[in-house]
Amino acid sequence: MPGVVTALDVAHRAGVSRSAVSRCFTAGASIAPDTRARILAAADALGYRPNALARSLITRRSGLIAVVLGQLDNPFYADLLARLAAALQTEGYRLLLFFASPQDAPDPLVGQILPYQVDGVVLAATSLTSGLADACAAAGIPVVLVNRTTDRPAVASVTSANREGGRLAARFLLAAGHRRLAYVAGAAGASTNRDRALGFAEVLQETGLVPPVQAEGHYTHAGAAAAARTLFGSPEPPDAVFCANDHMAVAVLDTARREFGLRIPNDLSVVGFDDAPHARWGAYALTTVEQPATAMVAVAVSLLVSQIEGRAVAMHQEAVGGALVVRETARRPATGIVCDGNREIWQPAS
Amino acid sequence: MPGVVTALDVAHRAGVSRSAVSRCFTAGASIAPDTRARILAAADALGYRPNALARSLITRRSGLIAVVLGQLDNPFYADLLARLAAALQTEGYRLLLFFASPQDAPDPLVGQILPYQVDGVVLAATSLTSGLADACAAAGIPVVLVNRTTDRPAVASVTSANREGGRLAARFLLAAGHRRLAYVAGAAGASTNRDRALGFAEVLQETGLVPPVQAEGHYTHAGAAAAARTLFGSPEPPDAVFCANDHMAVAVLDTARREFGLRIPNDLSVVGFDDAPHARWGAYALTTVEQPATAMVAVAVSLLVSQIEGRAVAMHQEAVGGALVVRETARRPATGIVCDGNREIWQPAS
Numbered sequence: 001m002p003g004v005v006t007a008l009d010v011a012h013r014a015g016v017s018r019s020a021v022s023r024c025f026t027a028g029a030s031i032a033p034d035t036r037a038r039i040l041a042a043a044d045a046l047g048y049r050p051n052a053l054a055r056s057l058i059t060r061r062s063g064l065i066a067v068v069l070g071q072l073d074n075p076f077y078a079d080l081l082a083r084l085a086a087a088l089q090t091e092g093y094r095l096l097l098f099f100a101s102p103q104d105a106p107d108p109l110v111g112q113i114l115p116y117q118v119d120g121v122v123l124a125a126t127s128l129t130s131g132l133a134d135a136c137a138a139a140g141i142p143v144v145l146v147n148r149t150t151d152r153p154a155v156a157s158v159t160s161a162n163r164e165g166g167r168l169a170a171r172f173l174l175a176a177g178h179r180r181l182a183y184v185a186g187a188a189g190a191s192t193n194r195d196r197a198l199g200f201a202e203v204l205q206e207t208g209l210v211p212p213v214q215a216e217g218h219y220t221h222a223g224a225a226a227a228a229r230t231l232f233g234s235p236e237p238p239d240a241v242f243c244a245n246d247h248m249a250v251a252v253l254d255t256a257r258r259e260f261g262l263r264i265p266n267d268l269s270v271v272g273f274d275d276a277p278h279a280r281w282g283a284y285a286l287t288t289v290e291q292p293a294t295a296m297v298a299v300a301v302s303l304l305v306s307q308i309e310g311r312a313v314a315m316h317q318e319a320v321g322g323a324l325v326v327r328e329t330a331r332r333p334a335t336g337i338v339c340d341g342n343r344e345i346w347q348p349a350s
Numbered sequence: 351m352p353g354v355v356t357a358l359d360v361a362h363r364a365g366v367s368r369s370a371v372s373r374c375f376t377a378g379a380s381i382a383p384d385t386r387a388r389i390l391a392a393a394d395a396l397g398y399r400p401n402a403l404a405r406s407l408i409t410r411r412s413g414l415i416a417v418v419l420g421q422l423d424n425p426f427y428a429d430l431l432a433r434l435a436a437a438l439q440t441e442g443y444r445l446l447l448f449f450a451s452p453q454d455a456p457d458p459l460v461g462q463i464l465p466y467q468v469d470g471v472v473l474a475a476t477s478l479t480s481g482l483a484d485a486c487a488a489a490g491i492p493v494v495l496v497n498r499t500t501d502r503p504a505v506a507s508v509t510s511a512n513r514e515g516g517r518l519a520a521r522f523l524l525a526a527g528h529r530r531l532a533y534v535a536g537a538a539g540a541s542t543n544r545d546r547a548l549g550f551a552e553v554l555q556e557t558g559l560v561p562p563v564q565a566e567g568h569y570t571h572a573g574a575a576a577a578a579r580t581l582f583g584s585p586e587p588p589d590a591v592f593c594a595n596d597h598m599a600v601a602v603l604d605t606a607r608r609e610f611g612l613r614i615p616n617d618l619s620v621v622g623f624d625d626a627p628h629a630r631w632g633a634y635a636l637t638t639v640e641q642p643a644t645a646m647v648a649v650a651v652s653l654l655v656s657q658i659e660g661r662a663v664a665m666h667q668e669a670v671g672g673a674l675v676v677r678e679t680a681r682r683p684a685t686g687i688v689c690d691g692n693r694e695i696w697q698p699a700s
Contacts, residue, residue, distance in 0.1 A: 072429070
């Protein structure tokens with residue numbers, strides 16, 4: 001019976017203290033690598049099975065972090081999840097995964113997450129209402145929003161610099177000579193969509209141009225294809241489209257090429273947002289505003305862990321800036337394109 | 351203090367028994383929808399927070415299922431994970447997510463998973479050694495392998511019909527008149543790769559043809575691009591390539607078009623395996639052997655839940671057949687292409 005082996009048995013065999021054994025099996029606890037290796041070998045030899053759940057009743061730490069996502073068909077979120085999992089694993093936490101559909105009231109998820117006494121929650125679903133964040137905050141559970149913000153100052157968040165990204169896209173397309181600009185919008189109510197649209201439109205306004213034509217893509221592939229049909233089938237079609245994410249830009253490019261015979265970028269420039277992995281695939285080679293996923297995940301995990309460990313109570317909204325990555329889907333401005341490692345980015349003079 | 355509210359308080363307010371409250375918050379327990387709604391409303395009104403972890407010490411059910419993945423940059427696995435999460439959520443389980451790198455010894459993961467007293471484990475990493483499955487089986491934890499098999503008859507698994515899929519790809523390319531065939535292989539040691547290669551090669555052998563040229567793509571994007579360069583740069587390049595998954599087929603197509611100027615399918619036919627979401631994107635429109643993810647997930651969850659509930663002890667290896675979906679990356683055989691809903695598939699006469 002493995003059950004009769006105790007932490008003390010393991011400690012004796014490994015020649016360490018009982019508390020070292022406990023630290024070895026506790027999320028986030030510090031322990032020297034060689035001590036850890038000795039304990040694991042002893043535990044293995046004895047068939048010791050620590051019970052993290054029983055320990056959590058005493059320590060009030062489950063070692064579990066709930067991660068709530070909206071969709072995974074957008075490769076940006078698959079990439080974000082893989083990075084989050086790696087970062088949390090490094091910090092000694094386990095990832096409890098939940099999906100929230102846009103229609104979901106927050107309450108069912110609250111009922112699923114809270115019973116597991118999670119140490120923290122990462123909300124990375126752009127379309128969620130703020131109810132879940134509020135419920136976690138009310139229960140004293142640290143929360144970090146990723147890729148969305150809320151007006152509530154009591155909730156920490158990390159996003160990319162969405163408004164600045166929207167501005168950058170507009171300036172880039174204007175510098176390339178475009179004047180008939182359109183915006184394929186993401187989910188109404190998502191802060192990412194609001195801020196990208198705002199930055200894009202305000203540059204046009206500052207330049208004395210009319211606001212961009214807008215079509216709703218809802219952050220979905222099918223929605224963006226429908227938006228593209230509306231735009232390209234109109235009497236005055238745009239010659240440049242800024243898409244609120246890469247996932248929609250793919251659908252806009254396919255629709256433009258296959259259904260309207262448009263040549264990219266001769267007839268039409270398309271700029272996305274994310275620099276998701278598929279933006280680099282040759283058939284798309286997308287010009288896009290980068291969301292620096294590595295930096296965003298590092299900030300998110302750091303904000304969460306410092307809350308869990310009581311080092312931070314004041315909440316923090318952080319925006320991480322990304323570059324405009326120049327590939328092949330948009331006309332190139334005459335100036336400002338520079339090499340940055342193995343990619344090209346656009347850096348306007350002012 | 352929410353802590354002082356007990357399940358009995360909730361039962362009184364909802365007008366139900368204490369055991370109904372317990373069932374309401376227990377994974378997999380049956381309860382009438384309206385009873386459940388009344389209990390959740392009462393729990394919400396009282397601020398009741400059930401402790402799933404404490405309950406698990408009594409019931410020996412944590413409600414947690416560990417899902418172990420190898421990579422998420424392949425959209426097939428992102429799709430599989432989303433479907434798994436939905437199916438497990440429907441069954442009342444929560445998903446604890448782990449990533450295993452191909453190099454990982456199984457032991458570190460075992461040490462991370464077992465302390466959480468998971469009710470079951472889904473292993474969907476093609477490259478894992480069998481050590482993890484063995485360790486779970488030794489600890490009495492039900493395991494299901496998804497998209498891989500093992501020689502051990504004591505472990506349940508679900509795959510698509512990989513060997514038949516490889517055969518189908520070969521017959522399709524031969525029917526279209528190709529004779530210079532190549533295979534871009536997945537990870538050495540993965541059962542999926544072994545079985546797809548076997549089916550593909552044996553049809554050529556039965557037809558009296560030489561074995562296919564093989565290049566190693568390791569199931570990665572970069573690996574497949576390198577394999578394509580080797581194949582297309584050789585003195586006798588193939589005119590048809592079967593790729594062991596869609597993720598690699600994308601890289602082969604991009605390399606063929608962009609680096610070798612090959613027209614698809616005039617100069618080259620490419621067939622993939624998976625029918626992952628991006629196979630449908632217009633710029634790829636990939637002809638591919640389907641892995642029926644919906645059916646595979648349904649079988650996997652059913653095999654796991656019946657083991658957890660003690661309804662099944664005998665182990666079961668199930669293979670789910672998929673169609674050859676005809677899109678635009680391969681030359682079309684003169685006969686056998688039929689409509690199947692909103693797609694075309696190939697059904698050979700015999």
